[in-house]
Amino acid sequence: MLKTLLKKQMMELGAFLYQSGKEGKRRSKTSTVMYALLMVYSIVMVGWIFWLAADALCEPLVSADLGWLYFAMFGISGTVVGVIGSIFTTYSGLYRAKDNELLLAMPVPPSKLLFSRMTVIYLMSLIFTAVTTLPAAMVYFRTTGSAASLAAGLPVAAMIALIALSLSCILGWLIGLVSVRIKGRGKNAIIIILTLAFLGGYYYGYSKISTYLQLLIAGGQQIAGTIKKVLYPMYQMGKASEGSFLSLLIFALMSAGFFAIIYTLVSRSFMKIALTKTAPPKSRYKGKNMKKASVMKALLRKESMRFTGSSVYMLNCGLGTVMLIVTGAAVVIKSESLLALAQLAEGMLPAGTSALPLIGAAVVGFIASMNDISAPSVSLEGSSIWVVQSAPVSSWQILKSKILFHCIVSVPPALICSACIISVIKPVAADGILMMLFSAAVVFLYAVMGLAANLKMPNLKWSNETVVIKQSFSVLISLFGGWAVIIVLSVIYFVLGNIVRPVVYLACATAAIFAAAAGITLWIRKKGTEIFRFL
Amino acid sequence: MNVIETKNLTKFYGKTRGIKNLNLTVKEGEFFGFIGPNGAGKSTAIRTLMGLIAPTSGEASVLGLPLGQCREYLRDVGYLPSEAAFYNDMKVRELISYSAKLRGVDCSSEADRLCSCLELDTSKRIDSLSLGNRKKVGIVCAMQHRPKLYIMDEPTSGLDPLMQKEFFRLLRQRQQEGATVFFSSHVLSEVQHNCTRAAIIREGSIVAEGSIDELSGTSAKRVVLHGVKEIPAGIDGRSVVSGDDSVSFLYQGDIKLLLRELSSLPVKDVNISDPELEEIFMHYYQQEGR
Numbered sequence: 087m088l089k090t091l092l093k094k095q096m097m098e099l100g101a102f103l104y105q106s107g108k109e110g111k112r113r114s115k116t117s118t119v120m121y122a123l124l125m126v127y128s129i130v131m132v133g134w135i136f137w138l139a140a141d142a143l144c145e146p147l148v149s150a151d152l153g154w155l156y157f158a159m160f161g162i163s164g165t166v167v168g169v170i171g172s173i174f175t176t177y178s179g180l181y182r183a184k185d186n187e188l189l190l191a192m193p194v195p196p197s198k199l200l201f202s203r204m205t206v207i208y209l210m211s212l213i214f215t216a217v218t219t220l221p222a223a224m225v226y227f228r229t230t231g232s233a234a235s236l237a238a239g240l241p242v243a244a245m246i247a248l249i250a251l252s253l254s255c256i257l258g259w260l261i262g263l264v265s266v267r268i269k270g271r272g273k274n275a276i277i278i279i280l281t282l283a284f285l286g287g288y289y290y291g292y293s294k295i296s297t298y299l300q301l302l303i304a305g306g307q308q309i310a311g312t313i314k315k316v317l318y319p320m321y322q323m324g325k326a327s328e329g330s331f332l333s334l335l336i337f338a339l340m341s342a343g344f345f346a347i348i349y350t351l352v353s354r355s356f357m358k359i360a361l362t363k364t365a366p367p368k369s370r371y372k373g374k375n376m377k378k379a380s381v382m383k384a385l386l387r388k389e390s391m392r393f394t395g396s397s398v399y400m401l402n403c404g405l406g407t408v409m410l411i412v413t414g415a416a417v418v419i420k421s422e423s424l425l426a427l428a429q430l431a432e433g434m435l436p437a438g439t440s441a442l443p444l445i446g447a448a449v450v451g452f453i454a455s456m457n458d459i460s461a462p463s464v465s466l467e468g469s470s471i472w473v474v475q476s477a478p479v480s481s482w483q484i485l486k487s488k489i490l491f492h493c494i495v496s497v498p499p500a501l502i503c504s505a506c507i508i509s510v511i512k513p514v515a516a517d518g519i520l521m522m523l524f525s526a527a528v529v530f531l532y533a534v535m536g537l538a539a540n541l542k543m544p545n546l547k548w549s550n551e552t553v554v555i556k557q558s559f560s561v562l563i564s565l566f567g568g569w570a571v572i573i574v575l576s577v578i579y580f581v582l583g584n585i586v587r588p589v590v591y592l593a594c595a596t597a598a599i600f601a602a603a604a605g606i607t608l609w610i611r612k613k614g615t616e617i618f619r620f621l
Numbered sequence: 622m623n624v625i626e627t628k629n630l631t632k633f634y635g636k637t638r639g640i641k642n643l644n645l646t647v648k649e650g651e652f653f654g655f656i657g658p659n660g661a662g663k664s665t666a667i668r669t670l671m672g673l674i675a676p677t678s679g680e681a682s683v684l685g686l687p688l689g690q691c692r693e694y695l696r697d698v699g700y701l702p703s704e705a706a707f708y709n710d711m712k713v714r715e716l717i718s719y720s721a722k723l724r725g726v727d728c729s730s731e732a733d734r735l736c737s738c739l740e741l742d743t744s745k746r747i748d749s750l751s752l753g754n755r756k757k758v759g760i761v762c763a764m765q766h767r768p769k770l771y772i773m774d775e776p777t778s779g780l781d782p783l784m785q786k787e788f789f790r791l792l793r794q795r796q797q798e799g800a801t802v803f804f805s806s807h808v809l810s811e812v813q814h815n816c817t818r819a820a821i822i823r824e825g826s827i828v829a830e831g832s833i834d835e836l837s838g839t840s841a842k843r844v845v846l847h848g849v850k851e852i853p854a855g856i857d858g859r860s861v862v863s864g865d866d867s868v869s870f871l872y873q874g875d876i877k878l879l880l881r882e883l884s885s886l887p888v889k890d891v892n893i894s895d896p897e898l899e900e901i902f903m904h905y906y907q908q909e910g911r
Contacts, residue, residue, distance in 0.1 A: 090722040094708075184706045191671050191702065192723050193695040361673050547709045547748050 087194065091202035099206050124562075133217045136160070140225035148229055154324025155310045157222060161246050161323045164218035168250025169257075171214030172207050173281070176258030178398055178552045179203055180352075186360045200356050204349070207254065212247035219243045223327065234329025241334060242327050245341040249319075252341075252348040257281075259352050262359035278397055282408065319344075381479050385487035386494070388474075392466060393459065393491070399466070402555045406456030410499035413453055414506030421510040428511070441588045443517040444579065446507040447524040447595075448572050454500045454529050455568025460492040461536030461561045464618065465545045465554035471621055481615035485537060489607070492533035500525040520592045527596050531571065531603040536564035538606050541614045544621055571599070622649045622685065624770055624801045625670060630679035632665050639665035641825040642679070647803050647818075652796050654812030654819035654833075655805040656902060662825040663805040664703055667774050671700055684770060694770075696724065699763035703774040703805075705755065709748035713758055716747060720762040728765040735761045738787055752779040760788060764795070771795065773804040777811060789815050809902055821905050828905045836901055841873040843900060848889030853882040860903055871900060 140160065147156040180203050189199055223239030226232065257280070264276050314321045319340045325333035379387075393399055417424055428445050467474060474484050504525045508518045539560035548554050555561065575595050582591065625647035632639035640662040647653045657663045668674045670683055672691030680687070684694040707716055717732050736743055739757045747758065756779045763771065771792065777785045792802050793815070806812055812819050813833055820830040829836055844858070847867045852858040856879060858870030872879055883891060 087723055087725060090719065094719065185708065187673055187702070188706055189723070191673060191695070191700045192720070193692055193725075194723050195692060358675065 088198045088202065091189075091194070091198060092205060095202045095206045099209065129213070129217055133221050136163070136218050137221035137225060140222040144222075144225045144229045148226070152310050153226065153230070153328050154321060155313065156226065156324070157219075157242075157327035158313055158317070158320040158324035160219050160222035161242070161320055161327070162317075164215040164243065164246045165250045165253065167218045168211040168215040168247055169253045170285075172211045172250065172254045173257055175210060175552060175556070176207055176254045177261045178550060179207055180255070180258055180356070181262045181360045183360075183550060190357065190361065196357050196360075197353050200349075200353050204251065204255070208247060208251045211250040211254065212244060215247040215250055216240070216243040219246060219327075226327070232329055235327055238327050238329055238334060242323060242337070245326075245338055246323065248341045248345045252345045255348050255352050259355070259359075263355070278400055281397070281401055381483055382487060382490070385479065385484060386491055389463070389487055389491035392463075393495070396551060396555075398552055399459075399462075399555055403459045403462065403561070404457055404495060406454055407495055407499045409453050409456055410450070410496075410503040413449070414499075414503035417503075417506045417510055425510060440511075440513065440517075441579075441583075442511040443513045443521050444588050444592055446504065446511060447521050447528075447592060448576060449507070450500055450503050450521070450525045451528040451572045451575075452569065453503065454496055454525065455532055455565060455572070457492065457496040457529070457532065458536050458561050458564035458568075459495055460488050460533045461540055461564035462554045462558055463488040463492075463537065464540040464621070465548065465558060465560070466551060468546050468548060468551075471546055475619065475621070481618045482611055485541075485610055485614055485618060488537055489530075489533045489610075492536070493529055496529040496533070497526050500529050514589075517589055517592065520589065520596055524592060524596045524599070527599040527603065528568075528571070531599050531606070532564060532568050534603050534606040534610060535567050536560060538610055538614060539563040539567075541610065541617045546621060623647065623682070624649050624651070625653075625681075625683055625803060627666075627670075627681040628679055630666070630669060630681050631677045632669055632674055633677045638662070638825045639674075640669070640822075643822075643825065643827060645820055645827055645830065647801060649801055650796065650799060652793070652802045652815060652817045653804070654816035655803065655822065656807065656809060656812055656819055657805070657822035658807050661822045663822055664774055665825075666822070667772055667805060670772060671695070671698070697769040699766065699768035699771045699773075701756075701759045701763040701771075701773040701776050703778070705759040705762075707747045707755065707758065709746070711747050712743070713741060713745055713747065713750070714743035716758060717743065717761055717765065721765060724766050726766050728767070731767060732761055732765040735764055735791070738791060739784060753781060753784065756780055757784070764791065767795070767800075769800055771800060771802045771804070773802070775806055776804055777806065777808065785811065821902060823905055829901070841871050841901060842876075843869065843892075843894050844872045844879070845869045845892040845894075846883070846886070846888050847891075848887050853886060855882050860900060871903075 140156075143156055143159070147153060180200065183203065186199075190196065220239050220243060223236055223242075227236040261280065264280070319337060322333045322337040322340065326337045393404065428442055464471075475481075477484075501522055504521045508521060513521070540558070543559045545554050545558055579586075579588075579591055586594070623646050625645060627643050627645045630643040630645075631641050633641075643662070643666055645666070655663055655666070665674065669676050669688070670681060672688060672695070676688065682688070683691070684697055686694045708719075711719070713736075717736075718729070721728050721732065735741075736757075739760065741754060741757045741761065745754075747755065750758065756776070760776065763773065777788060780788060789811070792804075796802050816833055818830070818832050819836060820827050821836075822828070845867060846852075846869075850863050850866070850868055852861060852868055852870050856870075856872065857874060858872050861868065861870045863869075
């Protein structure tokens with residue numbers, strides 16, 4: 087039974103690689119290879135970042151006889167990355183899977199079902215963890231030549247992934263408990279607050295990393311002593327990574343024990359949380375006059391209900407809204423140090439008049455790309471797409487509402503962030519206006535780009551909305567496409583910066599983005615509507 | 622032996638009523654119909670029996686085991702939910718086989734027989750199936766392991782009349798072999814034609830339970846009067862239908878009183894008969910202002 091469950095879970099995990107989301111049929115070999123290469127590229131890029139960090143830390147810590155601390159630090163990072171990487175899947179994968187009821191109505195022991203679901207999350211955690219810890223092990227091997235540490239790399243990563251899984255399950259379980267007790271949109275608000283608090287804490291810690299590194303170099307032995315006391319498992323993990331078999335055994339027992347406790351805790355309430363369906367409270371009908379609303383208002387309301395009704399959608403596709411506002415506030419609060427940093431960056435740009443507005447616009451553009459609300463919006467219609475398709479509204483009105491909703495959620499925070507940056511860098515009026523226009527243009531481009539990608543690559547046959555929100559190609563294109571736009575514009579400025587004034591360049595870039603967005607909008611109106619009608 | 626027994630089984634979703642003090646008994650070998658309109662609590666009762674919902678209060682047992690031991694009795698239960706969520710990317714035969722493997726049994730020959738009876742193409746993908754064919758997949762999954770008890774939530778919705786007939790033939794066959802069938806429906810004719818006993822659920826509680834004959838032969842009678850257009854003033858009739866020269870109504874009360882009242886009216890003809898189950902159903906639902 088467990089084998090059957092695991093096989094099905096593994097097939098679902100790997101399906102996105104070889105199966106077309108639109109038709110559910112096998113992809114072509116070229117498409118599969120392209121997908122695989124994209125995955126490998128992403129993993130290598132993240133691994134490379136950790137390689138650089140490991141390269142900087144390994145030598146000094148090994149010299150100070152703190153090799154274990156070096157591994158402990160990467161172990162902690164690996165745990166955090168593993169948790170972040172699997173956190174969103176944990177709640178939806180464990181408790182909100184559509185086949186929970188189907189399977190639990192059969193004589194399938196809940197413990198086996200839970201175990202099979204956890205195995206998938208574990209594998210995801212393992213990938214994220216290994217990307218962090220394996221580069222550290224390789225750098226250590228290059229520095230010290232210790233083959234034992236290299237051999238310990240994978241087992242240690244496996245144990246760290248188990249800890250990450252356990253932590254991820256705790257959060258998923260807490261979210262599950264909240265969702266059982268609180269109903270409706272209040273539940274989503276609490277889930278978002280919990281997750282944002284977690285992410286906020288993570289980013290705060292990450293922003294302080296240079297301070298911690300300085301402290302580490304200044305008082306390495308003292309910190310090592312503290313970690314040894316407070317985070318004893320990580321001490322053992324560090325020693326295990328250095329090649330100590332005894333420490334590997336102790337660390338394995340500790341992580342397995344921790345997982346066993348969490349598994350017991352989660353399995354006790356699994357049935358209750360997984361099968362709780364909260365019925366909306368009965369409300370007494372109150373007669374009141376009907377209000378006439380426009381079609382667009384009704385469609386926007388539908389998009390809004392869809393967005394606010396799913397914490398997974400909000401967190402994955404609307405995080406940019408929060409980040410833009412937080413960045414704007416941070417820019418104002420830390421204006422002096424950020425201005426100094428920006429001026430330093432400005433020095434690297436081609437000479438000319440102030441390029442700070444360009445940097446500011448690029449920052450807004452980069453963060454705004456975290457909002458990819460439109461990218462899964464067609465797929466999210468799922469098997470109910472016929473409802474809007476058969477409604478007495480045109481396909482263009484439906485698609486326009488998706489673009490408009492993305493802009494409504496993303497343009498105001500982008501403008502707020504731009505305004506905050508403007509208040510600090512104090513550019514001339516023309517630059518300020520262009521920065522605001524650029525922010526609006528770039529959000530508009532992301533909205534239409536995401537929607538166009540989704541129209542070309544829709545997936546209406548999902549059983550878990552997380553699949554289309556997190557793992558769809560359209561979301562990937564929207565996110566990386568946004569970054570690519572900013573990177574391309576930056577590279578062009580590096581090339582043309584000496585002959586074009588920043589203000590002129592910003593005006594041209596804004597115009598180009600508007601033109602590109604208008605072009606894609608035209609495509610959506612002409613071709614996209616046809617595609618949508620026959621999905 | 623009581624295969625299903627509930628005592629004051631209650632389920633509230635917060636403040637919303639699911640079922641309230643549900644008392645139900647289904648005996649071994651019965652073909653039991655569970656009737657009620659949408660929202661009456663049929664699915665909640667069934668999901669509670671399947672261990673998919675924890676009751677707020679009350680007790681229940683299935684196949685002699687309490688709800689707390691549902692994992693044990695589920696082996697002998699064939700369950701068909703009203704809306705089964707299947708894996709769209711699987712083929713029909715893969716899903717049927719997956720269902721059998723999760724039960725730890727090999728029932729491929731029985732699955733083939735059922736697919737043949739229901740004219741189900743097993744090479745098709747689930748997402749390409751119509752609602753009726755999806756229902757057939759659910760039926761095969763629920764019946765292939767030949768369980769002792771069939772719990773089916775509106776099993777015929779989506780099936781065409783020929784398939785409904787075939788489906789009930791298969792179920793009757795299983796019942797004759799000793800199995801118990803418990804199914805919910807709001808199609809009264811299928812309950813009347815197939816069941817040995819039935820219960821009517823209204824607003825979460827059982828309002829009538831008994832054999833089909835007992836239910837049909839309840840004290841309520843269908844009275845048709847020719848020659849008058851209105852029911853007598855002293856008679857409390859329900860489900861009143863007035864024609865050009867006749868009036869029809871359900872009457873539940875002293876028959877002598879009815880006859881006395883009729884004697885004073887210009888009645889040309891009288892017809893008093895046992896009502897159809899549908900009329901009984903409507904009778905119960907029209908009580909208390911519904």
